[in-house]
Amino acid sequence: MFNRNKKISLIACSALLSLSIGASAQEKKLIDYVDPFIGTGGHGHTFPGATVPFGMVQLSPDNGTAGWDWCSGYHYSDNHIVGFSHTHLSGTGIGDWLDISVMPMLQPVQGEPGDLRATFSHDHEQASPGYYRVQLDNQIGVELTATERVGLHRYQFPARSIPVIRLDLAFNLNWDAPTETYVKVLDDSTLIGYRYSTGWAQVQRVYFALRTSVSFKEAILSGYGIQSAQIKAAKTEEKGKGVSSQLVFNEQQKNVALKVALSMTDEQHALQALQEIPDWDFDRVKREAEDKWERELQKVQLSSTDSKLNRVFYTALYHTCIAPTLFSDADGTYKNAKGEVHKMVGNNQRYTAYSLWDTFRALNPLFTLTQPEKYTAIVNSLLAFYDENGLLPVWDLSTWETNTMTGYHAIPVLADAILKKIPGIDVEKAYQAMLASAYQKGRGVPYYIQYGYMPQDKMGHSASVTLEYGYDDWCIAQVAKQLGKTADYETFSKRAQAYQHIFDAQTGFMRAKNSDGRFATPFDPYLSEHDEVKAQYVEGNAWQHSFFVPHDVRGLAKLYGSHTKLSEKLDSLFAVSSHLTGGNTSPDVSGMIGQYAHGNEPSHHIAYMYDFIGEPWKTQQRVRQIVDSMYHDQPDGYAGNEDCGQMSAWAVWSIAGLYPANPASGEYVIGSPVADEVVFKLGNGKALRCKTVNNSKENIYVQEVKFNGKKYDKTYFKHTDILKGGEIEFIMGNKPNKKWGKKKESWPQSAIDTER
Template sequence: MLMRLSTFAVLIGFSLPIQAQDSLISYVDPFIGTGGHGHTFPGATVPFGMVQLSPDNGRGGWDWCSGYHYSDSLIAGFSHMHLSGTGIGDWLDISVLPLTAPLDDTTQRITMRFSHDDEQASPGYYQVMLNNGVNAELTATERCGYHRYTYPDGSTPIIRFDLAFHVNWDSPTETHISILNDSTLVGYRYSTGWAKVQKVYFAARTSKPIVRSILNDGQSASDMSDMVETYDKGKGASVQLFFDGNTHQTIEMKVALSMTSYDKAIGALREIPTWDFNGIRKAAENKWESELQKIKINTQDDRLKRIFYTALYHTAVAPTLYSDADGTYQNANGAIKIMPEGTNRYTLFSLWDTFRALNPLFTLTQPQRYTDILNSLLAFHDENGLLPVWDLSTWETNTMTGYHAIPVLADAILKDWPGLDAERAYEAMLNSAYQDIRGVPDYIEYGYLPQDKAGGSVTVTLEYAFDDWCIAQVAKKLNKTADYATFMNRAKSYAHLFDSQTGFMRAKTSDGKFVEPFDPFWSEHDFDKSQYIEGNAWQHSFFVPHDVRGLAQLYGGNDGLNSKLDELFAAPSEMHGENISPDASGFIGQYAHGNEPSHHIAYMYSYIGEAWKTQERLHEIVDSMYHDRPDGYAGNEDVGQMSAWAVWSIAGLYPVNPASGEYVFGSPMADEVVFALPTNKTFTIRTLGSGTKNKYIQSVTLNGVPYENTYIRHEDLLNGGELVFKMGAKPNKRYGRKPESWPGKE
């Protein structure tokens, strides 16, 4: 839903959205996720771009992790780097704000009021009318933000750069501004926060000459009006740039970023060679249109289209570019590196989230870019000795559990991904599996992570077991027989924590005893104390995507697991404890869609002959957890994972085991979904009798032939063709009942 414009805003003459009626970007609403706890940002970016030019409200707090929350009415500036959907605030580098009068106190933080009636956003474009009368418009290229400010008559056009600006965990450690001439300035912002070392360089060029400037080093100000080269440095450098308001009411500005140097930032200005805001905006829109064309849906439900295409948009926001156009970058260790010719380095890897659905989606939607993304993981390994856990600005934040770069690489290797050195990746995987930190030695020694050795006993053990299964599959492919046996044995570690009396996975101490007392509803957000990370026993006991039938045997068979899954969805939607994790949200019973550990659970019914229950639950989850409003996500959007789940599930598929190459059938919700494949073929999912009441699969054909499996393999999908689902209002309990039709048979 594009925000409507006020009559006044239209009268002053700024451009309206450049959108054809049938364009897919017209269904994208960047405000979805900016309310509730979604933590997305509404500003201008291009797919996977280094620049995310977006407004910041200037407030700290969990719901301002992206810098902006829809509940707010203030703007403190437009900064050039933002995190999308995370639970920790960082970045917000190089903040800019248009003013109409100089600040007496140049160190003060200033905010402007605005109304959502005077604000709009679409892919590659953001606009807002500030209460000082300035109309701000933003667009972007990969490494450049493009500003257009239209000032009210009689005002003094001023643009302020504030390198001291920060919220939440981030704070500047050293900043610098240098004015080179009457239209160009450069600078840098070093900061610490979630990523302890961050270095961002910028170069800015204005369309009109700067007639005066006031620089400030965070402690004292100096007025430079003779336009010789000027310089300021400190922990909070800022500058006010003045323009001639008698002749110029519109000021445009390009701000280019580099993680390497001023010179590289100046070079990045070439991404915008002329002063053509509308042309750059149109180019950004075209890039987004090309992304959205990769998966097209046909439905009469415009609400579903807005949910689907906004989700698809969010899957292409991150990871973000980190290297310059020539592949050069400076990592968090201060080393200048260069990627192989023609390739790029990426950062912002929220792997605990994205390994589940986003990364498998990339193997269909990002045939060229994904090679660079995978090799960025290996570059991180080469520079740090281990694969990343949560890479931000090439710094290991060590956030969350598992070593989930492994399933990402394993999935790619098992799919024979071009440009990825399988042997090199395998050695990196082994290094993570035998690391001497993060509880791995104790996990290997005991067969599980004892709670008295480290926190997160259950979550860590189950996630390591899955990651080890992934290593085993790669070992098998590479004919490493001994390793295959070792890691298949480690993959069964989950069974050590199963308590047959309660039917839950429970934390154990190093003496082999379960931790007491036990309450399956108990949640503890302190990772050192918690047995279940960001959740409780209900949500975490089902994370065995590599061996669902092995899990079923612990419950006494498929009927036992079926009953436990039913209990999950019927349990009271409550959590106990004094420090309950806010990340567990979006409840249906104890299923918590607002956090990733639950994302595969509804599909588990299809592994035990109850596919109709998967179909039933999928409609309930999509209908209740995804909306075309600012609070459209049930929890943190989590850098594309929450959106990838929606893309897959609306299409009717899901990678329950994200390294198996199997996509399990759910309940397709559009009349037609067409994948434009890397093989230059198309794969069409057609639904006969689709509708909110017709949620149950009656029968399936693949290329006109009856199809009994409740899943399709990646290689079969890549062959192209047509998968047709006949739907009905009543469950066909015979469909998917035969064990030979189930996924995960190997």
């Protein structure tokens, strides 16, 4: 069987051979660089199984182990598999889904099943985009591939086995638990049913249709059997909190394929979805899945002789195309968490799994370049949530509002889309949805409006919430300005200055403040308490959260007293001890350089802040340090939770040499490009080529920049310039050019610059 390390070696050799004969990056098969095992170790929380871009089905193995590092169902440290379920979360910090679990077995189970986990070795495991394969230690061979709504299994059973496929609707881990399950045998090769469950999303409904390539001789439904010849006369259905079924095949039948189609609406739509795979040609479906991934990867093409960088980059790009995930049927129909059946308008599909606290920072801005076909539907799904619930989602899972994390970060996503003129969005509806979030009665918003900041004694997480609401309000102000809503522009521009209310000049940190105007005590900038009620910061401490003013970096510098003093504070962030205090430190605070925590999203823009105050060479040094130390090509290759594409999007942008430090500004700040060349193929038929001249591991500093052959002095590019295509040349050197980017007119925008 397949050895993962041998695969990597073969890929590296293949890459070098291609280069030696002059093959270009465009001529290679880019999926060969993707390793879905990256992120399955450490605290990455990704899964290795088969899916297609943004597909409803994520068909992947589950170890059967509970725990934080098994949020995706799988962790590379484990050597057990209990089943292959069809829905998984990619890189999140909370475990859920894992619906419709299937497991091949050597013989039927009699009575209580006990521990049904099988062991395996990573030496006999393989994963690539759209495909997963493992040979279990019991010699059952498993291959998986998928379409958007169907998982296709291919099993090979050893001699002297009685082939069995077990459907376990009771299977659950971590937050998830079934509430009602149902299975019905339609004929000797087809089952339908559903799994209702509760967990992080308190209402989840998944319907399925299961079909086998050969007839089973018996179906055992939670203890009683149905002979295939007697299906019409026997009881053929079972309902309960956790129904299981065993499909038993003739002993001589050692090769069995299986299709499992999903719908979030009903069983009939699941049966219709089976037609996504009209035959049993596994290799064809696998090739088509690979072709879909190849088309995705071709959108951003990297040129580098560094095989490790190729694997890191293309695996990151792969991970940016998994969430949000498809929720609607082919005709746009879906049933939401309220039980209402809706249908998306036009060619739109409904999506779910919006990790907005993470993804608004880099993933969603990346989508405005890489997903021109899907992004309108992705944004309109937020508005569908608003239509159904009266508010934009905070963290939409299975269309249920989990209300996880702080801020109302659907707003910067919508603002960015509107300001960039993404087509097919009802701008006025989107604006009214933003206002609904900004004036809502929940999430402490009335206190925030009353005091101008979030009082710690009223709500908690005072510092984080104040900073995040302030940024979201700045986003509303920019849309109001574009729409000519002057009064709203002035109101939300003022609200966007909320950060000024919680800055403590004495300590140099943003601090929680009580309703009496006094800072909350005691105060320790190293304290990280993972407590939703008492903590002053969410998932972090004062060091990591105090710099979240991406819309007004120079306004923040003014509070410190000068650009130089802010720069010194940023320097200290990267230089102080990485020690955290507190008895309940958040595990998300990881990937430390000093108190900079790359494993958690509040730090992601910080290295780029130097560009806003005339010291881009410091940005270049830190960005290169982060890329080199926080991303690698082994299972623990991410510094923290991958978070539905955000950790990967940071890498894609930064390796290319750009980053949306203020995600809704339409500006991409220059960092330190790592690759020889990165080409963005834009949806308008044009391409942006980011070329690095004098590239090497030592030449991390930008000496000058050219855009379409002309000298370019700004430290950022506008989205409108990017869409025109062309070529950016980064001329690099091994020493800082402290003159480049020093002039104020070259800096990215900041709210304090009223003339802009």
